[in-house]
Amino acid sequence: MRTIIHPAANDFLFSLDCEADMIGRESDYYHNSGGKTKADRFLSQEVVGLMMRRAFRPSAAIKFRVGGTHMRIGQKGLAVTLIVMLIALSLVGCGSNNAKESQTGAESESPKASTPAASGEASPSEAKVYPENGLPTDQEVTLKFGFWEAGAGREAIDFAMKSFSEKFPNVKFDTTYSPDIFTIIGTKIAAGDDKDMFDIFSREGVPDVNSLVENKKLEPLEDLWDRELLDTPGKKLKDAVMDGVFENAPRINKTSYFLPDTSWAGGLFFDKTLFEKNGWNQNPQTWDEFTALLETIKASGIIPITFPGVYSTYLEQFSFAPKEFELAEMNGKLDSFTSGYRVFAQPVYTSPESIEKWNRIYELGKKGYFPKGVAALNHTQSQMQVLQHKAAMVSTGSWVENEMKDSTPEGFKWGYMGVPFRTSPDQTLWLASGLNGGMYVWANKPELNKKWAKEFALWLFNVETQKISAAKAGAIPGRNLSEYPDASNALQDAAKEVSKYAAANKGRFETSFREVTLTDPAYNQSTKTYIDAIPAIAEGKQDPKAILEKAEKYIETAIAAQK
Amino acid sequence: MTKLRIQKRLFVLLAVGPAFAGYMLFTLYPNLMSAYYSLLDWNGISSARFIGLSNFKRMFGDEYMWAALRHSLIYAVTVPLLILVISLFLAYLLTNRGYRESAFYKVLFFFPNVLPMVVIALIWAFIYDGNFGLLNSVLKGLTFDYDGYYWLGDEKIAFWALIPPQVWGGVGFYLIIFMNAMIAIPKSLYESAILDGATHFQRLTVITLPLMNGIIRVCLLFMVLGIFKTIDIVLILTNGGPAGSTDVIGLYMFNLSFGKGVAGGGMHTYGYASAIGMFLFVILVGAKLLIDKLIPNKQVEF
Numbered sequence: 001m002r003t004i005i006h007p008a009a010n011d012f013l014f015s016l017d018c019e020a021d022m023i024g025r026e027s028d029y030y031h032n033s034g035g036k037t038k039a040d041r042f043l044s045q046e047v048v049g050l051m052m053r054r055a056f057r058p059s060a061a062i063k064f065r066v067g068g069t070h071m072r073i074g075q076k077g078l079a080v081t082l083i084v085m086l087i088a089l090s091l092v093g094c095g096s097n098n099a100k101e102s103q104t105g106a107e108s109e110s111p112k113a114s115t116p117a118a119s120g121e122a123s124p125s126e127a128k129v130y131p132e133n134g135l136p137t138d139q140e141v142t143l144k145f146g147f148w149e150a151g152a153g154r155e156a157i158d159f160a161m162k163s164f165s166e167k168f169p170n171v172k173f174d175t176t177y178s179p180d181i182f183t184i185i186g187t188k189i190a191a192g193d194d195k196d197m198f199d200i201f202s203r204e205g206v207p208d209v210n211s212l213v214e215n216k217k218l219e220p221l222e223d224l225w226d227r228e229l230l231d232t233p234g235k236k237l238k239d240a241v242m243d244g245v246f247e248n249a250p251r252i253n254k255t256s257y258f259l260p261d262t263s264w265a266g267g268l269f270f271d272k273t274l275f276e277k278n279g280w281n282q283n284p285q286t287w288d289e290f291t292a293l294l295e296t297i298k299a300s301g302i303i304p305i306t307f308p309g310v311y312s313t314y315l316e317q318f319s320f321a322p323k324e325f326e327l328a329e330m331n332g333k334l335d336s337f338t339s340g341y342r343v344f345a346q347p348v349y350t351s352p353e354s355i356e357k358w359n360r361i362y363e364l365g366k367k368g369y370f371p372k373g374v375a376a377l378n379h380t381q382s383q384m385q386v387l388q389h390k391a392a393m394v395s396t397g398s399w400v401e402n403e404m405k406d407s408t409p410e411g412f413k414w415g416y417m418g419v420p421f422r423t424s425p426d427q428t429l430w431l432a433s434g435l436n437g438g439m440y441v442w443a444n445k446p447e448l449n450k451k452w453a454k455e456f457a458l459w460l461f462n463v464e465t466q467k468i469s470a471a472k473a474g475a476i477p478g479r480n481l482s483e484y485p486d487a488s489n490a491l492q493d494a495a496k497e498v499s500k501y502a503a504a505n506k507g508r509f510e511t512s513f514r515e516v517t518l519t520d521p522a523y524n525q526s527t528k529t530y531i532d533a534i535p536a537i538a539e540g541k542q543d544p545k546a547i548l549e550k551a552e553k554y555i556e557t558a559i560a561a562q563k
Numbered sequence: 564m565t566k567l568r569i570q571k572r573l574f575v576l577l578a579v580g581p582a583f584a585g586y587m588l589f590t591l592y593p594n595l596m597s598a599y600y601s602l603l604d605w606n607g608i609s610s611a612r613f614i615g616l617s618n619f620k621r622m623f624g625d626e627y628m629w630a631a632l633r634h635s636l637i638y639a640v641t642v643p644l645l646i647l648v649i650s651l652f653l654a655y656l657l658t659n660r661g662y663r664e665s666a667f668y669k670v671l672f673f674f675p676n677v678l679p680m681v682v683i684a685l686i687w688a689f690i691y692d693g694n695f696g697l698l699n700s701v702l703k704g705l706t707f708d709y710d711g712y713y714w715l716g717d718e719k720i721a722f723w724a725l726i727p728p729q730v731w732g733g734v735g736f737y738l739i740i741f742m743n744a745m746i747a748i749p750k751s752l753y754e755s756a757i758l759d760g761a762t763h764f765q766r767l768t769v770i771t772l773p774l775m776n777g778i779i780r781v782c783l784l785f786m787v788l789g790i791f792k793t794i795d796i797v798l799i800l801t802n803g804g805p806a807g808s809t810d811v812i813g814l815y816m817f818n819l820s821f822g823k824g825v826a827g828g829g830m831h832t833y834g835y836a837s838a839i840g841m842f843l844f845v846i847l848v849g850a851k852l853l854i855d856k857l858i859p860n861k862q863v864e865f
Contacts, residue, residue: 183821186831190607208606208831215610309716310802373693373716375805381692390694519606521618521835524819525627532807535716542806 130168132230133455141452142172145439146185146201149177153402156469164459167230171452182206189217194444200453203258203440210517212440213252219441219450220255224458231462240461242480249435250513260435261460262475265416265498265509266318267431268305268393269400270386272415280392282415283504285425287360294369297392305364306391308382309375312534319395319419320361322430322510324353326421329428342515348555349530349548358537358544360421366540375535380404387412397434401494402474416497418507431502433509435478463487470495520561526554594844600837607831618838628839630807631815632846634722635791638811639850641726643786646733647779653734654741655767669739676735684799687728691715691800715801718808725809728796733789737782744778745771773861780858787850791843816840 128137147157154177161173176198178184185206188197203209212218225238225246237259238246245263249256275282278300284290294304307315328337337353339345348354364370371377371391383404385391394400401414418431438460441453459465466477467487474492476499481488491499501507529551536542601618605611622628653672657665675683690697693713702709715721748771756766772779794813797803803810803818820836 186607186821190831190833211606310804312804371713372711373713375718376691376693376713376716376721376801378688381694385694388694519832520604521621521819521832524832525625528627528807528818532804535805536718 132233133451135168135448135451135455137168137170139448140170140172141448142174143199143449143453143456144197145173145175146181146188146198147175147177148181148202148204149179150204150399153473155472156465156475159468159472160456160460160462160465163462163464164456167459168452168455171456194442197442197444199445199449200439200441200456203438206440208517208519209257209440210252210515211519213255213257217443218257219443219454221257221259221441221454221457222251222255224259224454225256227458229461230455230459231464237458237461240480241478244509245435245478248509248511250511252515258438258440259457259461259478260438261457261466261478262469262473263433263435263478263509264397264399264476265431265433265495265502266321266395266397267416267418267498268319268395269398269494270393270415270417271389272413273411274389274392275415283417283501284420285505286420286423288423290420291364291367294364294367298367298369302389303371303385303391304369305393305395306371306377306382306385307374307395307538308377308379309373309535309538310378312375312531312538314379314382315361315370315395315534315538316530317512318397318432320357321512322432323357323360323419323421324351325510326428326430327353327356329430330422342513344514344516344518344555344559346556346559347552349526349551355545355548357421358548362537362540362542362544365538368540370538372539374538393417398476398494398498399474401492402472414492414494414497416494416501418501418505420505425505427506428508429505431498431507431509432512434511516562518555518558518562520558522554522557522561526551526558529554597837597840600833601841603834603837605832605834607833611834614834618835619842621835622838622842627807627810627815628812628842631803631810631812634808634810635793635812637722638726638729638793639787639790642729642733642790643783645726645730646737646786647783649730650734650737650741651772651779654738654745655771657738658742658745659763669742672738673735675732678732680732680795681799683728683732684796687731687796688715688800691724716805718805721801721805722808725797725800728800729790729793732796733786737786740778740782741775744775748774776858776861780854780860783858784851784854787854788847791847791850812839812843812846816843 129135130137145161147154157175161175165171165173176184181202182204185198185201189212206212209218225236227237229235229237229240232240242263245260249260251257270282272282274280278297280296281289281293284293297304307319324341325334325338328334331352337351340351371385374382377385379396382391383394383396383400384407386394387404387407387409398416401408418429420429422429439453439457441450441457443450445453460469461479463479463481463484464487466479466481467484467490469475470477470481470487470492471490474495476491476495477487502509530544530547533542533544533547537544537547600611602613602615603611604614604617653668656662657668662668678686689695691714693699693709693711693716696714698714699709699712714724752770752774753766756770761769792813793811794817797809797811797814798817801809803814816836816839819832819839821831
């Protein structure tokens with residue numbers, strides 16, 4: 001699955017935190033990435049190297065002057081001493097490795113698991129169980145939780161944890177919040193220490209989920225779809241979610257490993273007030289109408305579309321990625337395109353759909369519809385341009401309202417549109433979306449921990465938690481809240497606009513996920529090739545054709561390496 | 564074994580032991596491990612596969628790596644030279660001209676050094692901003708209208724625009740070191756030079772600089788090695804863009820191992836990144852040897 005990340009879906013201070021965090025942990029990275037020698041390390045190496053050379057030089061001896069007497073130690077003595085230390089240390093190293101392995105193998109040593117694993121059908125000896133799930137009330141469980149603290153903030157998840165612990169007082173959370181949680185998770189995974197690993201963690205940005213599943217590191221959650229909701233007994237989860245969430249939830253080998261409790265939509269976000277004032281078309285139906293709108297906006301001296309060039313994927317990922325599906329459907333080959341897309345069937349970048357998509361971006365670029373020098377803009381700056389009416393629309397996601405709420409001027413009303421590639425309003429309009437929220441449950445953990453983790457995943461679909469995350473995090477609820485007007489009114493404007501727009505335009509949401517992961521470095525190079533080129537394409541300075549061909553060559557290498 | 568010999572051994576063990584153990588555990592071991600990682604195809608999740616020197620083979624044919632290395636090399640030459648010249652000049656001014664506000668200037672110049680590199684980067688992001696940037700405002704005051712021009716958005720400019728922040732962030736630290744080195748030079752040398760009629764410039768080149776040779780050498784070494792490892796400021800200001808024109812070797816390596824789908828595909832390729840790390844290690848050793856060669860280590864006693 002291609003991980004969908006909006007690396008900087010957080011406000012200015014957040015990004016500051018995030019970067020600080022990143023840099024702060026640079027030294028940790030070193031141990032994994034290797035070879036990045038620090039100057040001081042370099043010097044100390046030099047010193048020790050000198051020492052060693054001296055120690056092992058024939059007939060050399062080191063003189064130590066202690067209290068006026070000279071101690072002379074032959075080269076052999078020192079060498080032997082050092083070798084003994086080396087062996088001792090390596091034994092220590094091996095020892096700790098072995099210990100780690102034995103932990104992994106026998107998790108039953110952990111006190112939590114030593115108690116009989118509580119199964120749904122409680123054994124008769126266990127009297128005290130919760131009626132909702134049959135889990136014991138008297139066994140304390142602390143869930144280690146790695147939470148991605150991004151534009152959505154932590155208020156909503158804090159509410160969910162608090163209410164969960166109130167309902168099930170024996171369950172506590174030990175939460176690590178970080179805007180850069182993927183790095184922490186990635187490092188923990190690489191370290192391979194199950195005991196130290198989170199029980200549950202945010203799924204955004206977790207690299208290479210397919211490998212994790214292949215190696216049985218993640219707990220399957222498919223059975224939760226058939227569970228009754230914790231706040232609405234009698235209603236199964238799969239019947240309570242929004243249309244399409246159950247059917248389209250990303251699965252690996254037909255199994256869900258996370259439950260998308262919220263979602264986001266990508267596209268072009270704008271100020272309705274500005275559009276109304278200028279009489280601009282807020283809902284262009286076709287590509288021609290869309291380009292006419294951009295021309296009108298440009299003629300009025302405002303930049304039609306902006307995006308963060310520093311994270312240039314914002315343009316492609318949030319507004320144009322699903323257009324390949326739209327083109328395929330218009331040409332009547334949606335099915336074959338989709339099945340190929342999911343598994344990286346070649347051509348990936350030079351498919352007719354992909355070339356057409358990039359050519360249209362280039363076409364807009366040549367007409368000057370994107371800002372000059374866009375490569376310098378980060379996400380906050382580009383979104384700021386829309387708030388200040390320097391640009392009319394910004395390519396980003398529905399979290400933008402929450403992210404920019406502190407800077408939004410009075411009278412500003414968020415509006416939303418997709419980029420229509422279609423030629424007639426009868427055709428489907430494909431929109432970028434991501435299923436958000438949800439979390440993975442680590443498989444190598446005590447049974448009871450996993451059970452409670454799964455209960456918590458279910459808890460996030462409660463009306464109250466859904467309402468709070470819509471109101472406080474700007475999320476689009478995963479649960480169908482139409483029966484709960486109070487909760488659906490809690491949606492923020494941008495999220496409401498997205499639903500309205502999709503309903504009015506035969507909108508279809510596409511998460512652009514892949515069922516295959518390419519792990520060869522050449523895959524990174526292929527994405528780097530086109531991502532680096534996006535600002536130049538959007539400024540009309542770079543014909544996408546050569547770039548796509550180059551990217552295709554890289555991905556060909558990556559696919560070949562996979563086999 | 565005699566008692567004395569045992570005592571001697573014990574003493575060596577106690578004296579060298581702790582430091583040596585720490586060095587092995589925290590320096591040698593990770594370094595050796597990354598040398599080993601560089602021979603693997605490993606993403607941190609699935610089991611590692613030994614692929615010999617394939618990573619290195621790939622690396623030498625990797626145009627992105629060479630481009631990043633070229634950028635790093637240019638920075639490693641320009642930035643240290645600028646820092647050196649500016650901080651030496653300022654240090655000389657502050658030590659030899661008895662300004663009443665010298666102490667204040669010292670604090671002022673040192674100030675950027677107190678800031679984390681992240682903050683420096685963000686300050687400069689605002690200076691270079693096209694809409695409300697300080698630079699454009701200043702230029703406008705001087706009747707040059709660059710309104711709406713994003714300095715970091717232009718492939719040809721962005722690369723050079725990253726030099727001032729790095730220099731600004733580095734000058735303060737070396738200024739303090741150079742000032743203290745200058746103060747340590749005996750006044751009597753200058754007094755006799757002044758009596759002999761030496762000018763300011765002569766005193767600088769004949770007395771001050773030669774006597775600071777050792778310190779300048781070490782500082783230059785730190786600067787060059789530091790520049791090769793720069794990640795933070797580039798990551799924040801441009802993330803290697805536009806069009807890869809500011810990608811440096813450290814950042815490329817970082818994105819390969821920890822990239823989040825921004826500049827890399829979001830895959831963690833520890834093996835390949837380690838191979839680049841190993842190459843960087845070789846380059847750093849090379850740079851160190853080169854500096855040793857270029858600036859002979861003449862010890863001066865005074």
